[in-house]
Amino acid sequence: MMRNSTQQPLTLNETSSFIDTTIGLDEFTYGNYSDNGDDEPPVDGWPYFDIYVPSYWAVILSIVVLGIAGNILLCIMMSDAKLNFLSYSVFLKWLAVSDSLLLGTRFIIETERVFSLRSVTVINEALCKILTTFRIFVMILSPWLVAGLALDRYVCVCWPLKRDVLCTRMKARIVCSVMLGMSTVFMIPIYTELHLVEGHCIPTQEVYYYFIFIRLLLMSGLPCLFILVLNILIIIQLKRSHAFRKTFTRSGNDAGSHPQTNATRPLVLICIMAFATLMPTAVLDAYINALIVLDIDENALILSLKIWPLFLIVYLLNFGQNFYILIGSSSNYRNIIKRSLVCCRFKQNKERRNTTMNYILPASPSDI
Template sequence: MSTTNLQPSSLNQTTSFIETSTAFFNLTYGNHSAGGRELQRKSASSLGRWTDFEMYRYTFWSIVLFIVATGIIGNVLQFIMMGDTKLNHLSYSVYLKFLSVSDSLLLSINLLSETNKVFPIQYAIPVYIGILSFALRVLAGILSPWLVVGLTLDRYICICFPLKRQILCTKKKAIAVCSAMLVVSGVLLMPFPVSMGVVKNRCFPPEGITSYYNFILLLFSSILPCLFILVLNILIITQIQRSRYFRSSFTTSTASRPQDNSTRPLVLVSVLAFVTLVPVAVSKAVQISLEQLDRHLDGQALHQNVRTILFMIYLLNFGQNFYILIASSSNYREIIKRRLACCSLKWKLRRQQSQSVVTQSSHTSGSGSGSAGLSVASIRE
């Protein structure tokens, strides 16, 4: 992240301040004002950067557009799939529904941000829109990894403590946990909109706000959730291997008690979330460490060569869950086929009903006009 200037920002500079302050979620450009681009080019040339990403901004935007579009489509299908009667009462369906909404929100905001950088808006952006965009991005960025932690913890209890499953892994408790995560994420976010001052269409960010959000985003959206996901998955996989060894020691046949069909796909969702979150967390930690060791060193410029790749990997985390589920389980493939067929049938029935209503109303109006004509003719006679 480049060093943020905490001077008063004009109305159309609010978004620029926010983009610079939240470079943790936007590892590609940083501040894209004319001076910012010139400073970035100078820093990059002084460090011997091997490529100029400005030449490929349209290609990069196209890739981001593809990732976001496929991710949002997958999240919508995941939400529909989790509404099936076989899954709706299960606890993990709640986590996946919350993830569908949170991930889609974050993907949309990132796409709007990247689009504004490639095709900049020429008119002034109101202060409240910039603050709202920042708030939603940080909220979703903190909430999504912790929802994966909740999902992983749910699987850990089901596998390692199966007797507690009916007590702890219920739909109501999952809703309570997800709601609590949402509230905590909002509390962590609250200092920014509360402390932000707006005077005469100028936005005054308080001193120290960038350091606060560096700490919050690095700790609560990367380091801690990644640590929990890693530890829980190690315990889950270890318990699965122990269970297989235990069952194999008491049976001579290859047939054994089947595992829960949801175990492997959900563990894969958790593991791949860890894989896509770790590179960004490591890069951000290295960047902040370099900047703290040498105040005159631009850690953001040092990571220019890899930041674009890390950003795309980071975006994949918020659009991959549905595709992991259907690729790893035939059960989920059958469910989504049935759900889509059911939705298509309902849509056709509603369309037929609306057409029949229109037809009946037209017939009624036609018969009414015909009878009125007959009455007029009889009066004339």
């Protein structure tokens, strides 16, 4: 239940659910605002609603199942011969893996929350350190992989003469590896300063503020700004190219059917949707942290934490939408995934027929 207005502000030693809420701050700050272990009513009986119900869990389950299924299909589609040699296929495959891991860990957290299950992070200190840092790790990695994809498209569109040199699979792997290493380095202070204390995964005060810095700057602020700026530049360049080609064609449709434009637009849409789904939680997160640090309005803080699950749903959409954006915005991708699935089915049927024939064919004289 909520704290009443006579209780003291939340202290760091009381914060025990860092991995329980939406983006990960609960274990540091949010947990005891939503559950302080007593039966006292909310502040003045307000707010009156509770979002953590089985129907909310069902929505999360649907997003996770559809998202992971879409990410698997995205990997299959990007393995097609027409796409596998392209640099952006590397970013999308890495994103599919990272996003699936994040969706899986998020689903476990929300299941523990809704059904009041014991968190696996409090079993021992090793799990406290490893699972908590891993969940933060994938939260940092995914937005930066989208930023890498936006950079790849920016080079292809705005520096077309350098595309063959800079936009290669090897360069894409290097960029993804650098982001992986960067995310790992940022996790070292959190890993070393997390401890299991009285059944709670507790950080030091310095690490708490360090995490706030990472959450607001590295998980949302910088990558979202990077994605926004690059996509604005890409869209401007695409419009200029469209206008330039239109002057040499009789029909505007001819200009819009340029292969490079058609290939880039769905990828730009992925980046734009990533920005749109990451920003709401970033803004609310900044607001919540300001209320906690300044301790200025407990009612506003309680309401913000109560509506947090709605923002979580929007946030999770980012990690399961890429495949559906591609097939929804381009017939080329739809044809590729159809062909890939048909090939997989044909191979399975062929293997099944070969296995059946091995049982049906009579033994050769040499086998008798």
